[in-house]
Amino acid sequence: MNSSQLLGVSTLGFLLASMLYIGALxxxxxxVSLVASILTLLTFLVLTGGIGLRWYESYQMGFGHAxxxxxxxxxxxxxxxxxxxxxxxxxxxxxxxxxxxAIPFAFVSMAYASFAxxxxxxxxxxxxxxxxxxxxxxxxxxxxxYAAFAVACGLGIxxxxxxxxxxxxxxxxxxxxxxxxxxxxxxxxxxxFGFLWLSVGIITGAIWANSAWGTYWSWDPKExxxxxxxxxxxxxxxxxFTRGWxxxxxxxxxxxxxxxxxxxxxxxNFLLAGLHSxxxx
Amino acid sequence: MKKKNPIQAFFASVKLTLFVLFMLxxxxxxxxxxxxxxxxxxxxxxxxxxxxxxxxxxxxPDMYSSWWFTGLLILLSLNMIVCILERFPNAWRLMxxxxxxxxxxxxxRMGQRRLFSSDMSPSKTTEAMKDIFARKGWKxxxxxxxxxxxxxxxxxxxxxxxxxxxxxxxxxxxVGAMIGSFWGYKAGVRIAxxxxxxxxxxxxxxxxxxxxxxxxxKRFTLTYYETGMPKEFRSxxxxxxxxxxxxxxxxxxxxxxxxxxxxFYQSSYEAYQKLLVTLKNNETGVxxxxxxxxxxxxxxxxxxxxxxVINKQMTATPGHFRYKVWFNDxxxxxxxxxxxxxxxxxxxxxxxxxxxxxxxxxxxxxxxTKDPGVWCVYFGCTLMILSLVVAFFFSHRRIWVxxxxxxxxxxxxxxGSANKNKVGFDTTFAALTESIQENEQxxxxxxxxxxxx
Numbered sequence: 001m002n003s004s005q006l007l008g009v010s011t012l013g014f015l016l017a018s019m020l021y022i023g024a025l026x027x028x029x030x031x032v033s034l035v036a037s038i039l040t041l042l043t044f045l046v047l048t049g050g051i052g053l054r055w056y057e058s059y060q061m062g063f064g065h066a067x068x069x070x071x072x073x074x075x076x077x078x079x080x081x082x083x084x085x086x087x088x089x090x091x092x093x094x095x096x097x098x099x100x101x102a103i104p105f106a107f108v109s110m111a112y113a114s115f116a117x118x119x120x121x122x123x124x125x126x127x128x129x130x131x132x133x134x135x136x137x138x139x140x141x142x143x144x145x146y147a148a149f150a151v152a153c154g155l156g157i158x159x160x161x162x163x164x165x166x167x168x169x170x171x172x173x174x175x176x177x178x179x180x181x182x183x184x185x186x187x188x189x190x191x192x193f194g195f196l197w198l199s200v201g202i203i204t205g206a207i208w209a210n211s212a213w214g215t216y217w218s219w220d221p222k223e224x225x226x227x228x229x230x231x232x233x234x235x236x237x238x239x240x241f242t243r244g245w246x247x248x249x250x251x252x253x254x255x256x257x258x259x260x261x262x263x264x265x266x267x268x269n270f271l272l273a274g275l276h277s278x279x280x281x
Numbered sequence: 282m283k284k285k286n287p288i289q290a291f292f293a294s295v296k297l298t299l300f301v302l303f304m305l306x307x308x309x310x311x312x313x314x315x316x317x318x319x320x321x322x323x324x325x326x327x328x329x330x331x332x333x334x335x336x337x338x339x340x341x342p343d344m345y346s347s348w349w350f351t352g353l354l355i356l357l358s359l360n361m362i363v364c365i366l367e368r369f370p371n372a373w374r375l376m377x378x379x380x381x382x383x384x385x386x387x388x389x390r391m392g393q394r395r396l397f398s399s400d401m402s403p404s405k406t407t408e409a410m411k412d413i414f415a416r417k418g419w420k421x422x423x424x425x426x427x428x429x430x431x432x433x434x435x436x437x438x439x440x441x442x443x444x445x446x447x448x449x450x451x452x453x454x455x456v457g458a459m460i461g462s463f464w465g466y467k468a469g470v471r472i473a474x475x476x477x478x479x480x481x482x483x484x485x486x487x488x489x490x491x492x493x494x495x496x497x498x499k500r501f502t503l504t505y506y507e508t509g510m511p512k513e514f515r516s517x518x519x520x521x522x523x524x525x526x527x528x529x530x531x532x533x534x535x536x537x538x539x540x541x542x543x544x545f546y547q548s549s550y551e552a553y554q555k556l557l558v559t560l561k562n563n564e565t566g567v568x569x570x571x572x573x574x575x576x577x578x579x580x581x582x583x584x585x586x587x588x589x590v591i592n593k594q595m596t597a598t599p600g601h602f603r604y605k606v607w608f609n610d611x612x613x614x615x616x617x618x619x620x621x622x623x624x625x626x627x628x629x630x631x632x633x634x635x636x637x638x639x640x641x642x643x644x645x646x647x648x649x650t651k652d653p654g655v656w657c658v659y660f661g662c663t664l665m666i667l668s669l670v671v672a673f674f675f676s677h678r679r680i681w682v683x684x685x686x687x688x689x690x691x692x693x694x695x696x697g698s699a700n701k702n703k704v705g706f707d708t709t710f711a712a713l714t715e716s717i718q719e720n721e722q723x724x725x726x727x728x729x730x731x732x733x734x
Binding site for chain 2: 063124125127128129131132134185192195196199200203206207210211212213214215216217219221224225227228231232234235238239242243260268272
C-alpha cells in the first residue's frame with residue numbers, strides 16, 4: 001500500500017459522500033445524510049493516513065519534508081482542510097445539509113489534483129528556497145483560511161437558493177435548508193474564522209520571505225492577490241459590523257471573496273505566470 | 282450629540298473605509314497584470330508607445346509606490362486614526378465606568394433579564410446569589426441602596442480594546458514600513474571566493490554603499506540532489522573588522538547572517554570557468570592558493586613546481602565534474618591524476634609529498650538588507666493576530682443582580698448584557714439563571730420581567 005492509493009481512495013470517497021449529501025438533500029432522507037457523514041469521516045481518516053504516508057515516504061526517499069511543497073500536495077491539503085473544517089461545523093451546529101455545499105469542494109480539489117494536466121504527483125525534494133520550518137506554518141495557516149472561505153462560499157450559495165425575492169422559501173426541496181437567519185450567522189462566523197487564518201497566513205509568509213529573501217513584502221502577484229482577498233473580506237466584515245449588512249449582500253460577498261481566493265491560489269500560478277512569461281520572452 | 286465638523290465626519294465614516302478598501306482591492310490588480318519595475322523600453326515593446334506613455338505618466342510601472350496608491354494608504358490611515366480617536370473615549374468609559382451606579386429602571390428594561398422570588402431575607406438571598414455566581418466565575422461587587430442591594434460582575438472588559446488594538450496594529454506596520462524605507466536600503470553584492478569587499482550596490486540605482494566592515498566569502502558550495510535539482514547554495518562568510526575576523530557563518534537560502542543591523546542573504550551565484558587549487562608541500566609545510574584557468578601550465582616558482590588542469594569529465598552525479606590534474610616538480614616523470622570536484626588528494630613524489638585541493642571557482646551573490654523598521658513590523662503583526670482573536674472571540678459581558686425586600690422574602694432581578702456574540706451570551710445567561718433555581722428557596726417569579734428572555 002502506498003500513499004497515492006490512499007489518496008485515490010479518498011477521491012472516490014469524497015465523490016460518493018458528495019452524491020450522498022446531495023441525494024439526502026433532494027430526497028430528504030435523514031439516514032442517507034448520516035451515511036454520508038460516516039463516509040466523509042472515514043474518507044477523512046484515509047486521506048489523513050495518505051498524507052501521513054506520503055510524508056513518511058519522502059523520508060524513505062532520503063529528503064523528508066512535509067507534503068505541502070507543490071500544487072498537487074497543496075490541493076490534497078486544501079481538500080483535507082475543507083473536510084476537517086466542515087466536520088467540526090457539522091458537529092458543532094448539528095446540521096448535515098451543509099455537507100451538500102461543502103464536501104463537493106473537497107472532491108473537486110482532489111479530482112483536480114489527480115486528473116488535471118500539468119500537475120506533477122511525484123514526491124520531489126525541496127528546492128533551497130522552500131527548505132524552512134516556515135513552510136508548514138505558512139501553508140497550513142493559509143489553507144485553513146482558504147477552507148473556511150470555501151465553506152462560506154458554499155453557505156452563500158445555499159443562502160441565495162433559499163432566498164425567494166424578499167421572502168424565504170419554505171416549501172419544496174429548498175425548504176429543507178436551514179433558516180436564512182441561521183445560514184447568515186454561519187456565513188459571518190465562517191468568514192471571521194477564515195479572515196483570522198488568512199491574516200496569520202499572510203504574516204507567516206511575510207516573516208518567511210524576510211528570512212529567505214530579506215524583504216517581508218515585495219508586491220509580487222501572489223502576495224498582492226492574497227492582500228486583495230484580505231481587503232475583500234475586511235470590507236465584508238466592516239459592512240456587516242458597522243453598516244449592518246446581512247443576508248443577500250453578505251452571501252454575494254462570500255462568493256466574490258472565494259473567487260478572489262481561487263484566483264490567489266490558481267490564477268496567479270497559471271494565468272499571471274503565463275502573462276509574465278509571455279511578457280519576458 | 283455634539284455636531285461634527287464636515288472634515289471630521291468625512292474621515293470618521295465607515296463609508297470611506299469601504300470605499301478605500303474597495304479601491305485598494307481593485308487597483309492592486311493592475312500591478313499583478315502589468316509587470317512592475319521593468320525598463321521603460323519593455324512597456325513600449327509590450328503595450329505600444331501611447332499606452333507606455335500613459336503608464337509612465339500614471340506611475341503604473343511602479344504603482345505600489347505611486348502617489349495615488351500611497352495616497353489611498355494615507356487615506357486609509359487617516360480614516361483609522363480618526364475612527365479610533367472618535368470611538369475610543371466611549372469604549373474607555375464603558376470599560377472603566379462604575380456599573381453599581383446603574384439605575385434600577387435601566388435594569389428592568391435590559392434585553393436579558395429574569396425575575397425570581399426567594400423565601401429568604403434580602404441579606405441571606407444576596408449571600409446565596411454571590412455564592413452561586415462565584416462558582417461560575419462571576420465575582421460580584423456590591424452596593425446597598427435605598428431600594429435594595431445591587432450586585433455587579435463583568436467578564437472580558439478588556440476585550441473592548443481588541444478592535445482598537447487591531448487598527449493600531451495596521452498603523453504600527455505602516456510606521457515600520459516607513460522606517461524601513463527612510464532609513465534602510467536593499468543592495469546586492471557579488472563576492473568571489475577567497476576575496477573580500479566593503480562595498481555593496483543599492484538595488485535599482487546601483488549606488489555604491491560603503492560598509493564600516495569587510496565581508497569575505499571563504500567558500501561557496503553548490504550541492505545537488507541525485508535528480509540533478511539544486512539542493513543547497515552555501516556561502517561560508519566572515520566579517521572582518523580592523524583586520525580581525527569577528528564573525529564567521531555559513532549562510533544558506535533560509536538562514537542569513539546578521540551583523541551591525543545589516544543582513545546578508547544568499548541570493549545567487551556565478552560560476553567562472555576557473556578552478557581554485559591549493560597546493561601544499563607536506564615536508565616543508567608551505568602552501569599556496571591558485572586561481573587557474575583550465576588547460577594552462579601554472580608555475581609555483583617558490584617550490585619549482587608547475588601544474589595544470591588538463592581535462593574535465595561529467596561524473597555520475599549531474600552537475601558534478603571531475604578534473605585531470607597534471608603535476609611536475611622536475612623530480613622524475615610528470616604525474617597526472619583524476620580528482621573529483623571539491624576534493625583533496627595527496628601526491629607522492631620522490632622528494633616530497635604534496636596535498637592538492639581542487640574545486641570549481643564561484644562568486645556568491647548576496648542580497649544585503651538594512652531594515653531598522655522590521656521589528657516594528659513584527660510587533661505590529663503579533664499585535665494584529667492577538668487583537669483579532671480578542672476582537673472576534675471575546676466579548677464584554679456584564680451581569681447585575683438586584684435584591685430587594687418583597688413580602689416575607691425577597692425579589693431578585695437578574696439583568697445582563699454583552700457587546701458582541703449576543704447568541705452566545707443568551708445561552709450563558711440562560712444557564713446561569715437555571716442554576717439559581719437549584720437553590721430550593723428561590724424560584725422563577727411570574728413577573729413582567731420574564732417574558733423577555
